[in-house]
Amino acid sequence: MHEPSSDVGLRTRKRVATRNAIERAAISLMLEHGYDKVTVDMICEASMVSQRTFFNYFGSKEGVIIGGPHEPTAEQIDAFVSTEGPGIVADLLELIVAAQLEQEPDLALLPSRRVVLQRHPQLMEAEMAKMGALEDRYIQIVLSRFRNQHRPGTPAQLEQEARMVVALASGVMRYLMHAWFAGSGEQAPTHLVRDAVDVLSRFTQNELALGED
Amino acid sequence: MHEPSSDVGLRTRKRVATRNAIERAAISLMLEHGYDKVTVDMICEASMVSQRTFFNYFGSKEGVIIGGPHEPTAEQIDAFVSTEGPGIVADLLELIVAAQLEQEPDLALLPSRRVVLQRHPQLMEAEMAKMGALEDRYIQIVLSRFRNQHRPGTPAQLEQEARMVVALASGVMRYLMHAWFAGSGEQAPTHLVRDAVDVLSRFTQNELALGED
The missing domain is CATH 1.10.10.60 (Homeodomain-like)
Structure with a gap:
């Protein structure tokens, strides 16, 4: 064996x-x-x-720069969908990063890749189209978790909420990219994700405390 | 008079x-x-x-496409900083949108403006630089509110939290832009902001309910 x-x-x-x-x-x-x-x-x-x-x-040739859809695996999706508790933004962030890292990309290439993208409008458009399609995919995955949680709301309301979750997670991705570029790519991505989730949860706790006054 | x-x-x-x-x-x-x-x-x-x-x-010439920094006015900043309660992401979103609308831009020009930007990498770079500077400015404004609230945490922790707030608000801006483009620009921006804040707060309530089980 x-x-x-x-x-x-x-x-x-x-x-x-x-x-x-x-x-x-x-x-x-x-x-x-x-x-x-x-x-x-x-x-x-x-x-x-x-x-x-x-x-x-x-x-x-375009595929080298645009890359594949980096979809999560069926197992990763199942684990995400079947989680019952709160913290869906942090969970989604972890799912997105895990899917990106699945193929062990060379992260040191990221800044150069961005330069090539920015210099070529047609590539930038293809990249945006890819991101848009991926966003729609994640909205569906979030909706599956909502259904699994029997979350209250009309289908239209749940879809709005799912889009909001994906939008918030994309905001946290921005935070993550900044932390990664600021640290000159030396920290392990999984470590950075844990840091970002910590900041997110500290922020949430502090906001909740303000609500209790 | x-x-x-x-x-x-x-x-x-x-x-x-x-x-x-x-x-x-x-x-x-x-x-x-x-x-x-x-x-x-x-x-x-x-x-x-x-x-x-x-x-x-x-x-x-660049200024027509890139536009000014669209900073909020001193009064708008004061009102934001002196708010004590929770809901800082929603409040920041309202501040950002109010600053953008201050000059009553012709919103119908937004899609065409985006096309010009996307076709010209040097403009895109200038636009990103502007957005980066604006982001830093908003981080400072959020930090002022934190100080005003006597929020607990070291300066480094508070700065992380402030960056996270701005990142989350930029995520909600994405949600807002999507809603605006999806509605073919017919709805008033202030109405869309109210909708987005409603979705955000419904999402937060639903997540909190999951935590209570």
Whole structure:
């Protein structure tokens, strides 16, 4: 039983390494020559993979920058939906970050990726479209948890609340990105998430205390 | 006493009308010819104002798209800071929207303005810089309210909390923008803000109820 599972681990690590090598090569080429001048051939040559491997991982040149939908796994969604208590914004934040980290992205590439995005309006539009679709997906996931909790309210009210939860979580993501950039990317993302959730809960406690006066 | 105050009202309305006419002309020219090809001369001709008037209102060609800092007035800040109770995210949201509406912008121009921004990376960068500076300003305003409330915590903790409040409010702004675009801009902004605050407070109540089980 030990050998196969270690084989799986090795295969996963290799996949992640290949993926990150392609991404690194692509972004560095795009920063140097501009997105439009970089071909898939150039990326393949620089990262020493075949075109077939490239398209397997990213689907298209745009895919290297825009990335996949980073949806959470069915298990992650189930765990989130079946949680009964309060704290849905913090739970959603953890779900979003877990889904993003699932593919072990090279976080050091994030700032450069942002530069490429900002220089190319058509990429920025594709990125926004992706984010919009992902947002809609998370609204559905939040609605599933509401139904599971038998939360009171009409369908329209629950949908408003679900959209609000996703909007608040995207606000906390902003907080998180700021903390990450401010710490020059040295802290582990999971540590930063825990910090953000701590601040969120301290804030909530302090607000509740004001209400009790 | 009546005459002068009505004169002031008339002058304000004239200022707003001139400002909006320049903005409308500039954005329509930029959509047609591209930001770089449009000169201040062209904008002045199309909106029938002098260069002097143009620079008085906007400072630069970029200023028409990026807009001013839209800081709240001293009175608005005072009212926000001296509120003692809970609900700081909703209060901050109202402050931000009030500051944005202070100059009575033509909200119908918002989508076109966004198109011009998205097509020009250098404008997008300037817009992000403006938003970043405004965010820092609001963090300071939130900190003033915290001090006024004698909120417990070290300076570092309070600053984290203040940043979290601003991040949450920016999330609710996202909710608001969505509601506004979804309603095709027909609803009054103040009405939309009230709706968003209602959803936020219903959400908070429902979460609190879960905590009580």
